[in-house]
Amino acid sequence: MLDAVDFSKIRYFRRVELDDEATGNTYPGSIVKSLKDFQPDAINVGDLEVSVDEALAFLKKFLRLTHCDLFFADAAILVEGAVEKLLLPKMIDLAAGGLNTKYITILEVGGAYSMRFAKLLEFLGIPYLVITDIDSVDPNNNRKGCKATDAGAVTSNASIKYFFDGSALVSDLTAKADADHIQADNMRFVSYQKKIEIEYGGAVHGFHGRTLEEVFVYENHGLFSSGALSIGKDIPADATEFHQVVWERIKSSTFKKTEFAMDVLAHEPDDDDASWVVPEYVAVGLRWLEGRVGDQPVAGEQNA
Incomplete structure (x- = not known):
């Protein structure tokens, strides 16, 4: 029509x-x-x-x-x-x-x-x-992408504004x-x-992803730590290092977002593996x- x-x-x-x-x-x-x-x-x-x-x-x-x-x-x-x-x-x-x-x-x-x-x-x-x-950026550094937890970070997303x-x-x-x-x-x-509180390494830590892929890893960190899912990098045991590794990997030019999504869809939980969870937001x-x-x-x- x-x-x-x-x-x-x-x-x-x-x-x-x-x-x-x-x-x-x-x-x-x-x-x-x-x-x-x-x-x-x-x-x-x-x-x-x-x-x-x-x-x-x-x-x-x-x-x-x-x-x-x-x-x-x-x-x-x-x-x-x-x-x-x-x-x-x-x-x-x-x-x-x-x-x-x-x-x-x-x-x-x-x-x-x-x-x-x-x-x-x-x-x-x-x-x-x-x-x-x-889509957090640093307004004091040419609006360069930054972690959403960085002080003074602003969104570059026109629709949110x-x-x-x-x-x-x-x-x-x-x-x-x-x-x-x-x-x-x-x-x-x-x-x-938004900022989320999750248990990591035996303690509760705050994480805040700037994209779907980043927050998906945080909220499903057990699957990535066990190797059931992967971002192509080893997952550190320390929460601060984990946050840094995930943020840097997801924003890198070598990270293939579509392949990441297909791997998530192909994941079949077994007796030792839980299914992935939907990011809370x-x-x-x-x-x-x-x-x-x-x-x-x-x-x-x-x-x-």
Whole structure:
């Protein structure tokens, strides 16, 4: 349909529950959204400036080429890249199996583009989860990538700054409560890495990954220490060394992210091996989305 007609001629039908105030009964119905009435916001975040016309042209091209199924989805998940997209179906199985009964479209959009879909998804009434990276950088060292635990670290992720009104300090972002991540009148949840406390070497230590791959290793360190999974480096027994080795390895140019994801998917636990766990920041977002599109409609609505 998108190939055959102009974007503005699309009509989107969404199922809703209609309340009859006179009788107190509820009836199934539909509302119709005309894409002719849709207009995105201009974006101005840091050095990124996108006009209304540019934003609309991007959406038209993206949806026509790759994701016209968005119009038929119960919900959408916007992810950074190939690793997230590869691992997400298994993560849903492990953390939010109820989503398997819904049609979920997964959009691979990177960290700089997810905010471009916000107004369209909200216009259509499609709940969505954004899973993105904190991408910590040192503002005093030419914005060079740094560990998320470094003092004064800020995020370079334009979407995070957009969704959190310009907040950039990693320490401020990691201190936000789960409720702060629920936005746009319960239509959006934004997930990114936060500081976690895990037992390592017989004591509890704090770790904070800047990417999915990094935090995955921290939260599944037992599998990497035993050799069941590997990042191509020996895993130190000391927690501080472990943090440094993982951070340096994940950000190196020789680390193959897609191969890492495939190895994780191929891992089959045996009697001595546990299965891997879903990073907490991803699991929290998936559980929110599971509840949001569950069998009980939220705010009297159900997407079509």
